[in-house]
Amino acid sequence: MAALILRYRDGDGASRWARLVSAPPAHPTDVIDVSDLPLAPNSTTDAVIAAYGRNPERFERADVVKITAAQLQSPVTSDATIICQGLNYATHAAEAGHHERKQNLLFAKSSTSLCGPYDEIIRPAGVQLLDYEVEIGVVLRSTLTAGTVVDDTNIGEYVAGVVLCNDVSARDVMFGASFMQWYQGKSYRTFCPTGPLLYLMSPDEVATALMNLEISLTYRNVERQRAVSSQLIYKPAETLTQLAAIMDLQPGDLILTGTPGGVIAQGTPTFIESLKTQLFDDARRRDELVAEMKTLADFLQPGETLTLTMRDLHSGLSLGGQLSTIVEGAPDGASAA
DSSP states (O other): OOEEEEEEEOTTSOEEEEEEOSOOOOSTTOEEEEEEOSSOTTOOHHHHHHHHHHOGGGGGOSOEEEEEGGGEEOSSOTTSOEEEEESOSHHHHHHTTOOSOOSOEEEEEOGGGEEOTTSOEEEOTTOOOEEOOEEEEEEESSOBOTTOOOOTTTHHHHEEEEEEEEOOEEHHHHHHSGGGOOHHHHHSTTOEEEEEEEEEOOHHHHHHHHTSEEEEEEETTEEEEEEEGGGOSSOHHHHHHHHHTTOOBOTTOEEEOOOOSOOSOOOOHHHHHHHHHTTTOHHHHHHHHHHHHHHHOOOOOTTOEEEEEEEETTTTEEEEEEEEEEEEBOTTSSSBO
């Protein structure tokens, strides 16, 4: 049976795991009821998954306490490997100028980008094109190694649950890097708000849930993104099989499955031409990108907020929401202004 799991910082600064027993939070001021799990403080996500797998009934027995949602941390701990999919909804591929997807686009994101669902997003000094990407995060239950084949009949053996994520992106850094390597533009600290909940499922629940997850993002009081996981081009089973042929992945690792259309950056003809003609001139390519993008839209600014939601349409279960405020980074990149 599925459980809604969260991680929070207690009064002594330790990270504790708990099961949600009230309505899911969507705002940092929400007061929620939780039942602490019988795990050592500061345990990692894989330890929670293993404990649930051994004896899910233990997750039902603790006393209920109240906490504020502002105490919540990412339910994916920073020991995780994060692998991302790009252009994995037709709507996003089209707005980026890739109307026909022929290969699964995979890239990495630093685990130190993880932060809580109500933490501030720090815009690094010098970044002008800060963008959002609401995504479904798939959390692994079991190790993926060479030769692993995942399909709809066994995906519950490999996937433990899902989590709401925001794949924050510095577009000017992504496309201004040498040969347009995305890692830096995706990996700054606070660039992966995650949570509030880990939707932890039994193996027989996973396949159905993965096809019925709805995500949304609102910016400037306008809904900019909404999609259902059934619309994914490369679905989790196929992607996990491909990844297993490339690399080992461990319980607690995170796969970001891609964002739907509605991001701020758009693949205009001018932008695409610049990518082709200025491949070996990083500075000029970045300058042209910034100039083109700024004629089309404003990007995320300090003081603005983003709200994200996720729900399981099959069960009708809300999986909570995020609220993030953008702040300006210090010139040395060490802290917010």
